[in-house]
Structures are given as structure tokens and as C-alpha cells.
Amino acid sequence: MPERTTTRSATGRLSELEGAVLGLLWRAGPMTAHAVRQIFHDSPTSHFSGSAGAIYPLIRRLHDTSLIAKSPDAAGAKGGAAYTITPKGRSALKAWMQPHDPAWLTTVMFDPLRTRMLTIGILTPRQRATFLEHAERELGAAAQQQAVELLEANTDEWTAAALQGALAVTRARLRWIRSLRRDRSN
Amino acid sequence: MPERTTTRSATGRLSELEGAVLGLLWRAGPMTAHAVRQIFHDSPTSHFSGSAGAIYPLIRRLHDTSLIAKSPDAAGAKGGAAYTITPKGRSALKAWMQPHDPAWLTTVMFDPLRTRMLTIGILTPRQRATFLEHAERELGAAAQQQAVELLEANTDEWTAAALQGALAVTRARLRWIRSLRRDRSN
DNA sequence: TGTGACATGTAATATGTTACATGATTGA
């Protein structure tokens, strides 16, 4: 982790979370730090929890380096400071879109289900069957939910494209588990 | 980074990296800490780099809590200590296989390509086209490589199952990018 | 008047990354 998922802010390049937050302010700003937290918290992805200890220092970092600024005309529902992306922030965001190593965008990503598949042999056949059954059920529910989300989402085309990508991956994982269960039951 | 991908070792439950390392020792042990590093380093997944600062303290933690032990009969090529999983380690590994929250195994995982798709609108149409073209090429190469790996791999069925899962996801991402490019070019 | 949402932040903790440092062993 970290890992390669976070690059040093010290290198001048944005980390994944920094890029995600800055991108959110670009397409949905201005908004308060609190609103950013809510969006990460409510998001179906489990990678970032949107914890206070992550978001507030991060917003401060972006503000201190002038990638974002307090909006003069906008504010939160209860007067919190709303932030906007600055021209400098837009430049940084464009640079973040194009990493030095283009291949890492497409390498095999972390998948806790796949990681566990390597070790599933430690379970009894009965436990294995239950594990796979649960996985199929959960993936099916997730796919269902993401499909609904995609239909109901009233967003720009690129957000829709991202949702389509998430759904495509979830469905691929579901088909993968289904084929494993089918092969095993023969 | 970290995130929900690492759970506290203090809770008694293994983190993702701890589970991955312990699982590796279970199916391919005994081996030295150095060998564990090599395997993570050579692995196509970019999530954990297998850095010394991660692996050595982790191995020490597993050893201090008796989840692994120094093998009396095995050693590395140059006399390094080889570790084996203990019965206590096998129990911990089984518990790690079944997280308290079964849904998080199947939630939408981190994907830097998808994260950037949300913000691709900041690029010029020309830059967008190049971005997608690069993504398709890299994903195609990754899929090719993973397919070869799967054919050449001389492993147990569960490792093969994991490789199949990785390939299925990569192909789904490739199809996703292809369909986006097709839609855009019309 | 109190509950819930808005709002901001810090402290303790965990743990990963990079970079550095050291040394043994094997084979060309």
C-alpha cells in the first residue's frame, strides 16, 4: 500500500487521495471540507474512509500550497469555509492525470477476495463452499446496487463512465466466482 | 492509502499484508524474509512493494506472537533463517479468511484509472483521446501478460483461480475502455 | 430545549515507503 497507491506529496506530485479530493473540488466545488468528507464516507468504494484525520490535514496542505482557495462567494449550510480549485490547482490536477509511469494505472490492483483465494485451501471443503457462496451473494448484491446507482445517477458523462467501470469490474468478479463454483461442483 | 485495506494488528486480527505473508508461508514455506520480499517485489500487483521496512518488522511481529517459527531443518540459500507457519498461525489465517464484515471483501476496490476517469474532463479532447489510447494499450499488454502467466504457471488450482480472477478483471477494464473510446469516436 | 446535522480539529497509534547501511556467500 501505500504501497504504490500513495505517492509522496513531497515530490510535488499529488497522492491518490489528494488527486481525488482536488478532482472533486474541480467538478463539484466549491464545498466545505465537511462536505468532502461526507462524499467519501457515502461513496461505495472502501479504499478511503474520509476520516477527519485524513481530510482536514489534506485540505490544509492543498490550501497552504495554493492549489485551493477559500471561496469568497460560497459557504457551507452553516457558514463553513467553502474551497475552490485555483489555476495552480488545475495544473497540478492535470499533471496528476498523467503519472510518470503510465503502466501503474493499469496493473493488477488490490483485491481482498483474490488475495484470499490463494489461501482458500486452508479451509475445509465445507468452509470453502460457504466462503464462495457468500462471495457470490455479496458480489451479486453489489452489482445490483451499482446498476441501480448508474441508472438513477444524474451526473455528467465521465462520472457515468466511472460508474460503468466499477460495475464492469464487479460483474467480472461475479462471473469469476460463479465459474469457480460451477467447476468445483462437478 | 491504507484506508480500509489495513486493519489493526492490535485488534488481534491480521492486516491484509500480514494475511498475505502468512498465507504465502502456509502454501510455499518455509522461506526466509528475503524470499518473501522477492515474491512481493516480483508480483504483478502494485499494492505492496515488499519494502524492507514493511516486511522485516512484519515478520518479527508474526514471530513474536508465535504465528510463525524459525524452521529447524530448512534455511535459505545462504544460511538465512527460514520461517514456517505454526498451528497458532494457521488458526489466525483461517480467522483472517472470514472478516467480521463479509461485504467489504466485495466492495468497489481502488482503481486509479477509474478515479481519474471522474476528472478526465479537465483534459483537452486531444489529451483525453491520448489518455484513453494509452490506457487501452497498457491494459491490452497487461491482459496478454497475465494470460501467458496463467498458461505457464505450474501452480496449485487456487493460485490458478486467483490468476484467473486478475485476468478477468483486467479484461473487464479493457472492454470498458474500449467501449468508451468507441462511444466517443461516434 | 434538545436532537441532529453541519463544522473543524487534534492526539495516539499503526504501518507503509524510501534511502541507507552492513555483511556473508557464490561463482565467473
Add this chain to the structure above:
DNA sequence: TCAATCATGTAACATATTACATGTCACA
């Protein structure tokens, strides 16, 4: 002998998590 590999580790740093702490505002 010299390079590569095996082998182990630490220090400085970044940064995410949880838990805690504080306060405001709208509304029932």
C-alpha cells in the same frame, strides 16, 4: 577478486485510522 545475490535491518518520513473534543445552527 569482483560482482551479483542472499540476507537483515534501521532511520526519517508520510499519512491514514480511530477516538476524542469542541462548537454552531436549524428545527421540532
